[in-house]
Amino acid sequence: MLNISKIRITESIPFSGAKSLVMTLPLREYNKRVKVLTALLLMFFLMLFLPWTQNVRSKGYVTALRPDQRPQTIHSVIAGRIEKWYVAEGSYVAKGDTIVRISEIKDEYFDSLLLPRTQLQLDAKNQSAASYGNKVTALQAQIAALTRNNKLRLEQAENKLRMAELQVESDSIEFQQAKVNFKIGKQQLERWESLYEEGLRSLTDLETRRLKFQDVQAKLIAAENDYLSSQNMLITAQLDLGAIDNDFQDKLAKAESEMFTAMSSQFDTEATATKLENQYSNYEARTNFRYILAPQNGYLAKAIKVGIGETIKEGDPILNIVPAEAELAVEMYVQPVDFPLIKVGNRVRFIFDGWPAIVFSGWPQISNGTFGGVVVAIDQFAGNNNQYRVLVIEDPEEEAWPEALRIGSGADGIALLNDVPVWYEIWRQLNGFPADYYTQEQKNAISNEVKVK
The missing domain is CATH 1.10.287.2610 (Helix Hairpins)
Structure with missing residues (x-):
């Protein structure tokens, strides 16, 4: 109520018996709103001084750390004709197992003796x-x-x-x-x-x-x-x-x-x-070479050449194989502006496709469903997409990555940087400044040098 009229209804009608009416009195409602707003402002002000972990987000996918553990294509060394398949797609093969047999198609090799x-x-x-x-x-x-x-x-x-x-x-x-x-x-x-x-x-x-x-x-x-x-x-x-x-x-x-x-x-x-x-x-x-053997333990993913009697040339791909045992890693890409911020040994949080997660990028401690990683390798040149490739392996101090995780799965990486106040991060975002490049030790050294000068 605005209380514009000079006639006070409270003087002629007592409100002591109407509790619901008493609750709607302007003065009490005003005081309550002021208290709530004050509490919200105080909480917001205090939140400005909470620590915020700066981060760089990037998309990537799961791969193998070692090149010999990544999916590969088996090629034929010689030209020939497919005579017999010994395995089916999806089968597990050990190193040295026969996959397919081919015969010669060049006349200089027809002689059986x-x-x-x-x-x-x-x-x-x-x-x-x-x-x-x-x-x-x-x-x-x-x-x-x-x-x-x-x-x-x-x-x-x-x-x-x-x-x-x-x-x-x-x-x-x-x-x-x-x-x-x-x-x-x-x-x-x-x-x-x-x-x-x-x-x-x-x-x-x-x-x-x-x-x-x-x-x-x-x-x-x-x-x-x-x-x-x-x-x-x-x-x-x-x-x-x-x-x-x-x-x-x-x-x-x-x-x-x-x-x-x-x-x-x-x-x-x-x-x-x-x-x-x-x-x-x-x-x-x-x-x-007439017998195509498995180069390592793994699973046959896809046969490129199929059927009996199909001819192949030297170097033609025959099928793909996925290694059975591989040390998983995440291959993620960062923009050139964020490249100086990534160092070997930096910690990264991942959200893998198929595993639900609740993420607070600024407070990784309270995030749930993410998995930890450590940067082990950084490319020194940009790829075709004008981004730098970063390899991240499982953090041994964190929870292990899911056993069902497979090569090729998508991963959303959050590279963790420095801890700064919330107000500083808001100010940085509003001004479009990059994340802090220097570590805390480097900042302290620069500050001491300035004081000495």
């Missing part, structure tokens, strides 16, 4: 290489024998040359002696002829002297002949010495040529044998 025949070719090439090796060994022995024989022949020829040199020297001395004897004999003959002319010697003595002179002259001619013959023998010895070395070089070159040819053939055969070994290994490995 391909491996034994390749092995025979390899053995033949190895034997051929061994034969060439034996030939090389024999030629090396022949070269060694030639070298030893040449050394002996050279020593023999050098001795013969020395003998010829000595013979030449001896014949030369005899020739010089014969010349001296001839000169003396000629002088003696001239003196005998003078004595004969003077009548001091008889004709018989002169003729005897002439006979002796002819004998000396014959000896001179014989000595000269022997000297020339020994010189010829010296020249022959020198030629023989040079011929021995030339003959040795010719035989040595021929033997080495044959040895190098044998070595070349040996190396070529060994290279062919190595190529055959590689080919044999490839054939053997290709035989194993």
